[in-house]
Amino acid sequence: MTDNSVVYDDNIMITMRGVSDSVGLPYTVNPLELVDREALVELREGPAGSAGPDGDPAWPWQWRGDVADFSALRALNLTTADARAAWRVATENKIYYWTGLEFIAFDQAFGRTGKPGPANVLSGTAVTGVSGSAASARITGTSPGQNLELTLPRGVSGDVGDPGGPGRIQDAADVLIDDDHSLAQDYILAWDATRGKFVPAPSPRRGGPWAIAKNQFSGGTNLNEPKVLAAITIPGQPTRWRPQVTGQVRVNAANGNGYGTRCDVEVRIGGPTGELVGYGFGYDIQNWDWVLIGPRFDFPPTPTTDFGVVQPNQTITLYVIAKRVKGSASFTVDTTGAQLIVYAEPIR
Template structure:
């Protein structure tokens, strides 16, 4: 064909798109259709036979494998957002991988056609368990590759004969004893049963603690006193690990004559605090010893909080003289006075 015979039908730059068309019957095309729309040209060409596999390409973008979904509709129903970017699924109905970029899917058709690379070696660890006597042996694999565990259950055998006695162990190591840092097992503690844990735990010893004493040279010595009331002595008891009630015994050398009688009380926390011990004076001045024993202003029974000193609290006890009758003077002789205090766990 001569150049003079060529007729120009379109004299502008155009965008050409070539599209392969499948040959379903194996006949060659005699005509390759060309379609021009505005400045775009579409040319359809017959596809050739499938060629050999090409060279292996670069590694794909890393993605977070999410497993299988049934079809694209199930994938769309997930409602993915930009936070799900780089996730990928296998769409079973299409045998394709769908990769989510954060805004759209990229589909890889026919993604599962040949065996992949060799995976990591499975590290299989084992564990043996004892089943009940007479049960059947069983085994199962737990976890997922490459870190799996083989669990084998063996039937427990019949009860054997009693073995030889073992060596003595520490009580703190016993299975029914619970010792912690806040509840240690040491001096001043014994074991008590804790119903909440079902075990024995250390508790402060319930025995009397002490004694703490006031000697005769620590009491006031004075004559012809008129003050009412009057503090004769005081003693400070250190903090105890549990709540307790003072158990007090002693005597005070105090004398007064009719019509005056002076009594003695021991009070907690202040000179006018709760009375935990007391002694009754005499009408005769020659009876100069007032014996002190536990006594309270109100009836006390187990569980009563009267006269209780809280745990971990230091407290001071005061020995106080007060007139029970009359308005005369009284004399205190410290040389014949003494007091003993013990802590009775509440």
């Protein structure tokens, strides 16, 4: 009997091609097409299998941008330190990946539509160009936060509008009021030649008056030692200043005739032994008389000296002291009609 199972003595190439089943019926016939030594078998695709295990993480790429051609890429003389870097060769539209030893080309890396990017939020601004120039537009920034800038030529001047309402002085162009130049109580605007603007400054007028009278004075009889008659506290002022004092108090010897003894009155700053800022000369006479108090300093005051000067924002107390300067008899202080008035004289 002849054996007909052998069709060809040589190998036959068999190609199996999966065919999708859109209806869902099982195949009863799997077609086979034989041409020379090639066989094509169409088989129905089976159901999708389960997901396989995760593969190893891919090596990160370091994208270096575009190069003109492959020759320019080779001219970079890459080493192992440049491993994992990638470029797009513009003439071939391919990505070349450098492993550290060789290039791997990906010729199908471009050509497909990518996923939609984020929506661009386009804002707009308008600026004024030179009168008579052409209008222009440009887009600045990067998506999704770009800005459309329109440059429009300045037009001709219009008619004068209606007068506006009263404006604030501090909003004027030649006035500077900010955190470093702030307004305060009793401040004025003074011209600053360096800045070319008006800036806040303490008022140049003297402060006060502050006064004390009879009930705030302490008198006495048969006194032999210096006596503090009164004290007055002056609040801090915004500038350097010197006290200007005026007043009167009745002081007399207590020996019956007054002759041979004289008592004066001092006004000192900061304490009974502080700097002298006021003085009243007593009288070596029998009858009572007023000791008139006025400004006096131990040294001639000038704008540059600090004698008798109170610094800005400093609270101070002035003391009124009666003391014997001549003779040995005791003395008496009568507070009837006594008073002291103080002014703060700014120093410029």
